[in-house]
Each structure stands twice: as structure tokens, then as C-alpha cells.
Amino acid sequence: MQFDLLIEARWIIPVEPADTVLENHSVAIDKGRIVAILQQSEGKFRFAPRETRQLHDHVLIPGLVNLHTHAAMSLLRGLADDLPLDAWLREHIWPAEAKHVSPQFVHDGTLLACAEMLRGGITCFNDMYFFPQATVKAARELGIRAVVGLIALDFPTAYAADADDYLARGLAVRDEFRDSPLLGFCLAPHAPYTVGDRTFEKVLTLSEQCDIPIHLHLHETRKEIEDSVKLFGVRPIERLRRLGLLGPGLIGVHAVHLEDHEMQLLAQHGCSVVHCPSSNLKLASGIAPIEPMTRRGLNIGLGTDSAASNNRLDILQEMRLASLLAKGSSGRADAVGAHRALRMATLNGARALALDKEIGSIEAGKSADLCAIKINDSLLAPCYDQASLLAYSAGREHVSDVWVAGKACVSNGSLLHCSMIELKNLAALWQNRIRS
Known part of the structure; x- marks a missing residue:
């Protein structure tokens, strides 16, 4: 089966079912929606993705x-x-x-x-x-x-x-x-x-x-x-x-x-x-x-x-x-x-927001709004519980990748579709206006 994107993650916290952490699983995405969540070994044989994103040191969560x-x-x-x-x-x-x-x-x-x-x-x-x-x-x-x-x-x-x-x-x-x-x-x-x-x-x-x-x-x-x-x-x-x-x-x-x-x-x-x-x-x-x-x-x-x-x-x-x-x-x-x-x-x-059938958890049929957090930083080590690490230790500086409806908006920590230099210049322009 051919589809758009396969994300292979070391850990996935899908939020639904509650209190669940999946290890060495993949999320298959096509046309912006989640097709399946399955073990990585199974995903490699069942699907033929156009793109594969490997997240070996990451926790994948809903956006x-x-x-x-x-x-x-x-x-x-x-x-x-x-x-x-x-x-x-x-x-x-x-x-x-x-x-x-x-x-x-x-x-x-x-x-x-x-x-x-x-x-x-x-x-x-x-x-x-x-x-x-x-x-x-x-x-x-x-x-x-x-x-x-x-x-x-x-x-x-x-x-x-x-x-x-x-x-x-x-x-x-x-x-x-x-x-x-x-x-x-x-x-x-x-x-x-x-x-x-x-x-x-x-x-x-x-x-x-x-x-x-x-x-x-x-x-x-x-x-x-x-x-x-x-x-x-x-x-x-x-x-x-x-x-x-x-x-x-x-x-x-x-x-x-x-x-x-x-x-x-x-x-x-x-x-x-x-x-x-x-x-x-x-x-x-x-x-x-x-x-x-x-x-x-x-x-x-x-x-x-x-x-x-x-x-x-x-x-x-x-x-x-x-x-x-x-x-x-x-x-x-x-x-x-x-x-x-x-x-x-x-x-x-x-x-x-009455959007719980569309977003908020990693489930088949929902929109692929996803966030990957890289947790191999020594400041986060050791990790005994991935959910606890996200809640109490990790910060936004550890976010590596973000997808909205299956489209990458952040890749390897870099914002796509917008220049950070342009944003800084924009902020400085308004700061001068407002301060004056």
C-alpha cells in the first residue's frame, strides 16, 4: 500500500487510550490523515511510503x-x-x-x-x-x-x-x-x-x-x-x-x-x-x-x-x-x-473546541497534527517514564518536528515557511513604533 508519510518513533504517547506509551511504533499518514498506528516491524512490510521520517530518540505526541x-x-x-x-x-x-x-x-x-x-x-x-x-x-x-x-x-x-x-x-x-x-x-x-x-x-x-x-x-x-x-x-x-x-x-x-x-x-x-x-x-x-x-x-x-x-x-x-x-x-x-x-x-x-473527532490524539482517521520531542539531551537523562519527562523536564527547545494535517511546519528544530530574520526585523519595527 502506497501512502505519503511513515513516521517511525522510539516512543508514541497517543493520549487515547489514556495512560498509554507505545514503544517502537510507526504512524502511517496519507492525504493529511492518520491511516494506522502499528509496530515498526509491521509497517516496513505493509506500507510503501513516499517519505519516511525516523525519530530514534524522540517521543511523538499529538500537536x-x-x-x-x-x-x-x-x-x-x-x-x-x-x-x-x-x-x-x-x-x-x-x-x-x-x-x-x-x-x-x-x-x-x-x-x-x-x-x-x-x-x-x-x-x-x-x-x-x-x-x-x-x-x-x-x-x-x-x-x-x-x-x-x-x-x-x-x-x-x-x-x-x-x-x-x-x-x-x-x-x-x-x-x-x-x-x-x-x-x-x-x-x-x-x-x-x-x-x-x-x-x-x-x-x-x-x-x-x-x-x-x-x-x-x-x-x-x-x-x-x-x-x-x-x-x-x-x-x-x-x-x-x-x-x-x-x-x-x-x-x-x-x-x-x-x-x-x-x-x-x-x-x-x-x-x-x-x-x-x-x-x-x-x-x-x-x-x-x-x-x-x-x-x-x-x-x-x-x-x-x-x-x-x-x-x-x-x-x-x-x-x-x-x-x-x-x-x-x-x-x-x-x-x-x-x-x-x-x-x-x-x-x-x-x-x-468540538474538534476532538479531528485532533487531540493519535488515532486512525484523525488529522495528522503531531509533535516530536527529542529527548536524548543529557539534561533530560535518565528517562524512566516518557510522560513524566514531557510534563516535568522537557521544554519547547526539545521540539524537533511539527506536522499540521500531515504537512511539516517545523523540521529538525527549524521553522518552515517563514524566515526568523524577517520575524525579528518585524518585531523590531513594531517595538520602535510602540516605544516612541
Whole structure:
């Protein structure tokens, strides 16, 4: 049988079945999809690949899913560090965005972000930002899978005049690119403190009509909750419940400050949560109660947030931090183990985006979104458990190869389809503009 690509890996962690490590197996790929996972000895006799990639010192895993980004904000990395969220946003980030955000800003910042994510093994990102058409353009240039947020706010920006304008512009982008194989869309009302009831009601209607998820910030800070009680008489999750937004299509980002009944409510409605541990810590928002959320069956994925609040787009780092924080805050060393952390970084993120039948695990029939991590570095030795090594020792510098839908985007550690020198020059150009 002839097909496109055979990847022979020393180890494969397919994520599904859970807690599985395959040794000396191959993944057969044709027309961008996984045809089979089989022992290497069998693959050499059964198939006639056009190309064979041998990964003798590697662990092959599903491509990582970054479930929450503002990709274009890579151009604001380090602009106003060491500030709490409210001051950071209102006094620095929002004024900078008001002055500089444009389609070119979004394209260039997203290009920089996509390059960083691919080099760190991220094959899919879920974005929320202005000028989504520019996000689409950058993602397509680098060949990464993107779920593009159709942002909505109740105040004007350079992108749109009001909530209706935001939604109309976003839907126009979705209509233009809805058949693109590597693109998906989310409705992205920014947060309960920037979006009114009328806009939320419209978002819910559009979500049901278009069958696309809703992606928003939720219970990130105590101030957000206190303000909601003052303005609406209830906490944000209860407000969303009364508006009918809680459901399997809701992706709540951060979820740092939750009471027991709120965790139960999110779980009962099949909502997903995005855990952004680095951003939460850096902005002093708090530590999300991941262990009790996990016990209640909540689907939890991992996100980096923006490079302005992290300051890395590095899901391998988020895996390690998520696991350690869950252990430390719960007093249970088994709270989030290595395999669970990897599942949060892959299949759980895919599930939140309703893409779990397409990506998130290495299974026959799924898209070949894959990441290879080279582990023969002496700094990683010895290796007794490959999943533990990925969760606690390896970093994005060990990512060697990345494929999206079977097409190579990173090879032997080098980014394809884009010059790193050009990206550096682009970043320097924007730095000079913004700093001035």
C-alpha cells in the first residue's frame, strides 16, 4: 500500500487510550490523515511510503492545543510588566491598543505568535482579538490550525463601532473562510464586565444558529466578581446561567475564583474551562482550583493567554506549572499527573473546541497534527517514564518536528515557511513604533 508519510518513533504517547506509551511504533499518514498506528516491524512490510521520517530518540505526541490566546499581542510582550490586571489593562494595554491596533498590527503580531507556537509544538490555537481576517491571513501563511474568535464588546475600538458592528464584521469573516480546512470559529464576547445582557443574548442566538462555541474570560479576578455583584446583583456565572449561556459550547477562560456550587454548575452544563496558570500568576489573579474542578468532571484545557501577560506562548511550560500548582494547592501529589497534564494540553482542548473527532490524539482517521520531542539531551537523562519527562523536564527547545494535517511546519528544530530574520526585523519595527 502506497501512502505519503511513515513516521517511525522510539516512543508514541497517543493520549487515547489514556495512560498509554507505545514503544517502537510507526504512524502511517496519507492525504493529511492518520491511516494506522502499528509496530515498526509491521509497517516496513505493509506500507510503501513516499517519505519516511525516523525519530530514534524522540517521543511523538499529538500537536498541542493552546486553548486561549490573543496572538497579535505578541507585539506588546513585556510592555507593562509587574502590574495587576485592572491597572495593566486600563492604564497600559488598552491605551497602546487604541493607538496602534490595525489589520497590519494584527497580522504581524499573529505571524510572530504562530512562529513561536509552532516551534513549541502547538498545532492549534484558539484566538480572541480584533481584525480576525488578519489573524486568518497570518495563520494560513504558516500553516497552523486556528480557531478564530469573533470578538464582541460594548464599546467602540478601531475595529468596530458597537456590539452589532463587531458581530456583523466577525460573521462576514466566518462566511468568507468557513470552508478553509484548518480554520474554525468561536464567538468571543470579551468578558462579563465588557459585554451587556443584550449582546450576550445575541451571541447565544448566533452560537445556536451557527453551531459554534462561545469563548470568554470568566471569574478571572475578585474585582470582576465584586463589580458584577454591585451592577447585576449576582456573580458572573450566575448571570450567564440566567441568560442561558451555560452549556457544552461555553469555554470559560481562567475560572480562578469559583465556589463549590459554581464548579458543579459548570460541570452539570458540560462547560469547558481554560487554565492559564502563568498568566494568572503573573497578573496576581490567583490560582485556579484545578483539582476540585477535575473531581467534578469539568473538561479543562490549557492556554497561555497573550505574550503580553505570560510572556511565553509555551504549552509545555503550562503543562508543568498546571500540574505543580494543582499538587501544591490541593496537598495531593497525584492531583494532576503527567498523563493528565498532557491530555489537558491536547485532547481536552480539542474537545472544548468540538474538534476532538479531528485532533487531540493519535488515532486512525484523525488529522495528522503531531509533535516530536527529542529527548536524548543529557539534561533530560535518565528517562524512566516518557510522560513524566514531557510534563516535568522537557521544554519547547526539545521540539524537533511539527506536522499540521500531515504537512511539516517545523523540521529538525527549524521553522518552515517563514524566515526568523524577517520575524525579528518585524518585531523590531513594531517595538520602535510602540516605544516612541
